[in-house]
Each structure stands twice: as structure tokens, then as C-alpha cells.
Amino acid sequence: MKILLVASKSEFTDQLREAFEKNNFDVSYLDDRKNYLLPKFLQEVSPLWQLTRRSSYLKNLSNQKFNQKVIDLSETLKPNLVLFIKGMIVKEPTLSKLNEMGIKTANWFLENLFIEPYKTWLPKNYGNFDYFFTCDSLILDYFPSTSKTKVIYLPVGVDPSYYELDELTEEDRKRYSCDVCFVGAPYPERVEAMEYIKDLNLKIFGWEGWRKTELKSLYFGALNTKEMAKLFNCAKISINMAIQPPLHTANLRTFEIPAAGGFGLMDYRKDIDGLFILGKEITIFKDKKDLRDKILFYLANDELRRSVAQAGRQKVLQEHTLEKRVKFMLSCL
Numbered sequence: 001m002k003i004l005l006v007a008s009k010s011e012f013t014d015q016l017r018e019a020f021e022k023n024n025f026d027v028s029y030l031d032d033r034k035n036y037l038l039p040k041f042l043q044e045v046s047p048l049w050q051l052t053r054r055s056s057y058l059k060n061l062s063n064q065k066f067n068q069k070v071i072d073l074s075e076t077l078k079p080n081l082v083l084f085i086k087g088m089i090v091k092e093p094t095l096s097k098l099n100e101m102g103i104k105t106a107n108w109f110l111e112n113l114f115i116e117p118y119k120t121w122l123p124k125n126y127g128n129f130d131y132f133f134t135c136d137s138l139i140l141d142y143f144p145s146t147s148k149t150k151v152i153y154l155p156v157g158v159d160p161s162y163y164e165l166d167e168l169t170e171e172d173r174k175r176y177s178c179d180v181c182f183v184g185a186p187y188p189e190r191v192e193a194m195e196y197i198k199d200l201n202l203k204i205f206g207w208e209g210w211r212k213t214e215l216k217s218l219y220f221g222a223l224n225t226k227e228m229a230k231l232f233n234c235a236k237i238s239i240n241m242a243i244q245p246p247l248h249t250a251n252l253r254t255f256e257i258p259a260a261g262g263f264g265l266m267d268y269r270k271d272i273d274g275l276f277i278l279g280k281e282i283t284i285f286k287d288k289k290d291l292r293d294k295i296l297f298y299l300a301n302d303e304l305r306r307s308v309a310q311a312g313r314q315k316v317l318q319e320h321t322l323e324k325r326v327k328f329m330l331s332c333l
Contacts, residue, residue, distance in 0.1 A: 001024070001025050001026065001078050001080045001081070002015040002025070002026045002028070002077060002078065002079040002081075002083045003019060003025045003026070003027050003028070003079050003080065003082070003083055004025075004028050004029075004070075004073060004074060004077060004081070004082045004083070005020070005027055005028070005030070005077040005083050005317075006028060006029075006030045006032050006070065006082060006083065006084045006085070006087065006090070007029075007032060007035065007084070007085035007086070008031065008032060008033040008086075009086070009160065010222065011225045012252065013085065015031075015158065015159035015162055015322050015330070016085070016206070017029060017324055018159060018322075019159060019322035019323045019325070019326040020326055022326075023323065023325050023326050023327060023330060025213075028073065028077050028079065029071060029326060030070065032066060032084075032087075032089060032090075032277050034066075036062045036065035036066045036069060037058065037061055037062045037065060040299075045216055052235070057074045060290070063091075065093075065291075066089060066090075067090060067091050067093075067094040069096060069206075069330050070082065070090060070094055070098075071097050071098070073224065074098055074101060074103055075101065078101075079103060079168075080103065080104065081103065081104045081105070081106060081333065082098055082103055082104075082105050082106070083105075083107075083108065084105070084106070084107045084108070084129075085107075085110065086106050086107070086109060086110065086111060086253060087107040087129070088117075088118075088121055088125075088271040092125070092128045094274070095128045095129060096128075099130070101307050104130045104131070104219075104333060105128075105129045105130050105131070106108055106129055106130060106131035106132070106133060106329075107129045107131070107132050107133065107194070108128070108133040108134075108135075108154065109122075109126075109132065109133065109134050109135070109139075109254075109328075110135050110138075110156060110245055112242075112247060112249070113134075113138075113139050113142070113143075113247070114211050114247065115243070115245070118196055122139075122142075122145070122263075123232065125147065126151070127148060127149045128149075129149055130148070130149065130150070131149070131150050131152065131332065131333065132150070132151045132152070133152050133153075133154040133332075134151065134152070134153055134154065135153075135154065135155050135156050135249055135250075135251075136153075136247050136249040136271065137153045137245050137248045137249050137270070137271050138248040138249075139151070139153075139244050139269075140153060142152045142163070148201065148209045149160065150332070152156055152332055154325060154328060154329060155250055155271065155275060155320070155325070156250075156251070156252045156255065156325070157255055157301065157316075157320045157321050157322045157323075157324065157325040158252070158255045158256055158259045158316065158320065158321065159321065159322050159323070160259050160316065160317055160321060160324060162225050162226070162229070162259075163225070163229040163256065163259040164229075164230075164261040165226075165229055165230060165233055165260070165261075168230060168233070168234065172230050172272075173234060173236070175220065176230050176233075176234035176235065177201075177234045177235070178199045178201050178202065178203040178234070178235050178236070179201035179202070179235070179236050179237065179295075179299055180200050180201060180202045180203070180235065180237045180238075180239060180295055181202070181203045181204070181205065181231055181235035181237070181238050181239070182194060182202070182203075182204050182206075182238075182239045182241070183204075183205045183206045183223060183228055183231065183238075183253070184206045184207070184241065184253075185206060185207040185209060185243075186206075186207060186209040186212075186213055186215075186304075187243055187244065189238075189241070189244055190241050191215065191286065192215050193239075193241060193288045193291060194215055194218075194287040195214065195215065196289075196291070197220060197288075197291060197292050197295060198215060198291060200292070200295055200299075202218055202219065202222055203218060203221050203231075203235070204218045204219045204221050204224070204281045205219070205221060205222065205228070205231060206222060208222070216247050223253075225256075226322070228256065228260070229259070229260035230260075232257045232260035232261070232262030233260050233261050234254065235262065235263075236305065237265050237295055237298060237299065237300075237305070238257045238263060238264055238300060239241070239265050239266075239291070240253040240254060240257060240264055240265070240266040240267065241266075241267050242267060242269060246267075246269070247269065248269055248270040249269055249271055250269055250271045250272045250275050253266075254266060254269075254272065254275070254276075254282070255316050255320050257312075258281070258282065258309065258312030258313045258315065258316045259313065259316045259317075260313075261309060261310075261313050262309060263283075263298065263305050263306075263308055263309040263312075264282055264283065264309075264312060265283050265284070265285055265295065265298070266282060266283070266284050266285070267285060267291075268284040268285070268286055269282065272284065274319065275315075275319075276312065276315055277315075279308075280308065280311055280313045281308065281311045281312040281314075282308070283298070283308060284287050313324055
């Protein structure tokens, strides 16, 4: 079978492509974040891409070129399925054209449906696809299946090979070892929580915006997937806080931390209940006081902490790989 995967360039996209290939798909790929107004050799030049995005007129022209590219590639490749990850710039006429060509369309939507621009876009557009996969079970209450579109809950997953580590060097251990770590963007609720535990040998990685907060001395830079795996493996406790407003989603970090052999302490999300055994394979906190109390408890209980980390990793390897997610997706199509 053939699939055209349309997504932004990322290590998650690479993992997903490989998962389809392991399931015997012939995968072609189209980057939906390029500037399609420019010649191919200039499309990834960042300043030009940013200029296009600042101009509504240029942005719309680039989106039109992108939509035509989807049609042209589909006519050439004749895929059985075109899968969009988020898929916000594909237009309804483009999807209709694909259907006329006998090609199924699907969207795997991995964002928070209650924040802009998603909460405005979703009601108007989710029904344009043949299949709409969501990583958040809550979306089923707001956007039910229609006569055209089947809405299906499908959590994210990981390729464990991306989180397997060679022997850590002394330099790795120096950079990543700590009692507590956090990786992510400095949203206000996260900054507040990190302020509350900043005295607990905390290291923060991720977005540069941390340099503008009072926690800048605890910020150690951005990480790629392999570096993040080293961090989760070296840190005693890795915190996961999803963005607000709270939904049911078990986000990608929920699976990345245990995949790397780390101990994950997550803010509670309802979907976690069906994916891990709380207290045995993963741990949760309810507010910043509970976060601090849980950190102190698990720092004082090394054996229990290691047991949870090991059990969590086994659960990811057995049930939460992208290869298994793709198999489920195929069973729905």
C-alpha cells in the first residue's frame, strides 16, 4: 500500500514514517511548513519563511501552492491514503479532489482543541476528512463522527529505538544528572510550578523563553530527542506538565520519559488511566504542593522509583509504540 504523509519536519515525523514502513507501506513525504512560493533550493531558508508567515497575502499564496502540490503529488504517486498531521492548511476542495481520485484522507490531530487557533478551526474543518484521529478522548464529546467522517481516539506513541542509549559519557552525566528535570516551554503555570520546586536540584531544558524568567539560572538549553533521552535517563525524576486548559490527553512526553528508562511524574490527565497503571508504571500529581510532596517522597525511595521507571518502560515497549499505533490506524481504514 502507498501513503502520502503530510506533516512538518520533526523527529516525531521521522518516527512515524518508519512505523509505516515497518507495516509494509510505501511512504512518500510532503513538508507542510515550507515556503512554496520560492524555488525548491530556497524553501527551507528560515528568514524567507518567516517573512511569508508575517504577510497574510504571501501566506495565502504559499498555502495555495501547497494545496496544488498535494494534488499534483497524489496524481503522480496514486497513494491509497493521504495522512495529514494537524492538517490545518489543506483546503476542503483539495480533500474533495483526492476523494474524486479514489484516495482516502485522514488527519491525526495532536493539539489542544481548546486553545486558538484550533478551537476555531476544528468545528469548521474536521468533517472534511474521511478519518479524523485524535490523541484526546475528550474530543469525541465535541466532534462526533458524521456520515462522511469517522472520528477515532488514537493516543500518540514513540519509536523506542530513538530513546535507546549508548553508554553515557562523563560529560553526559555532568550535564544531565539532577534530582528533578523539566523539558518544555515556559507557560505561566509551568513557571509557577518550577518556582515552587526550584530548590530541589532542578534543571530546566527546552525553549529559550526560560532565559526571560526568574529561573534563567536553572535553564540549560534546548535538546534533540537523543539528548532528551539522556536527560530522562540521568535525572531521578522527570516532570511532565501538559499545556492549559487541561484536557484528557496523555501527551507525547508521557511516553518519551519511560521509553528512555526515566521516572515520570505527570500532572493528571484522564486518558492516562487507560494507558498506564498509576503508581506502578507512572506517577501523577494534582497541584504544585502535591508535586513537591511527591518529589520528596520518591527521592527518598530509590527502589520504588526505579521499579516504577522499569515497569513504565516495559509498558511502552509492549503497548505504546508508534508501530502499534499505525497497526491500529490501518485496522480502522
